[in-house]
Amino acid sequence: xxxxxxxxxxxxxxxxxxTYLFPFHRVAIAGDRREPWLYDMDLNxxxxxxxxxxxxxxARRKAGLxxxxxxxxxxxxxxxxxxxxxxxxxxxxxxxxxxxxxxSRYAHIRAQxxxxxxxxxERPVHGRKVxxxxxxxxxxTEPETFLN
Numbered sequence: 001x002x003x004x005x006x007x008x009x010x011x012x013x014x015x016x017x018x019t020y021l022f023p024f025h026r027v028a029i030a031g032d033r034r035e036p037w038l039y040d041m042d043l044n045x046x047x048x049x050x051x052x053x054x055x056x057x058x059a060r061r062k063a064g065l066x067x068x069x070x071x072x073x074x075x076x077x078x079x080x081x082x083x084x085x086x087x088x089x090x091x092x093x094x095x096x097x098x099x100x101x102x103x104s105r106y107a108h109i110r111a112q113x114x115x116x117x118x119x120x121x122e123r124p125v126h127g128r129k130v131x132x133x134x135x136x137x138x139x140x141t142e143p144e145t146f147l148n
Contacts, residue, residue, distance in 0.1 A: 001072070012043055019043040022052060081106040084113035 009015050012023075024045040030037035047055075056069050073095070080091045088103055088110075 015043060020046045022047045022055070024048070077106060078109055081109040082112075084116045 005021065009019075009021070012019060020043060023041055023043045024047050025038050025041040028037045028039065029035070052069070060067070077091060077095050080086045080094060091106075092099075092103065
């Protein structure tokens with residue numbers, strides 16, 4: 001998909017950082033061979049939602065694929081969430097309108113990132129790592145004594 005989108009963007013004249021991946025355009029049928037002709041393209045304006053739906057449906061049908069447009073977004077957010085170096089705020093900004101409740105659906109993916117963050121607190125003691133659970137008073141086999 002990345003290669004296909006890179007090829008697609010390379011066809012635009014001087015795409016900028018604000019260029020829409022799927023910009024506004026109009027299509028007409030031209031000539032005796034009835035070939036589609038794109039005109040009135042505006043790279044700084046998004047194509048209409050109905051055009052997205054139609055274009056995605058046609059591309060999916062021609063490719064013989066059976067997934068939803070949302071699946072690509074879900075995969076994008078999931079892969080970002082798998083990377084501990086990517087903050088939740090960055091994920092929200094890149095994904096657009098992801099609110100905290102929606103981001104919480106990806107919390108299970110962030111579990112490893114949380115474990116990695118906690119691991120940075122572990123420090124070597126006398127040449128070995130300290131296992132805080134092993135050294136915890138709660139894991140002691142000796143009976144507890146309480147002061148009155």
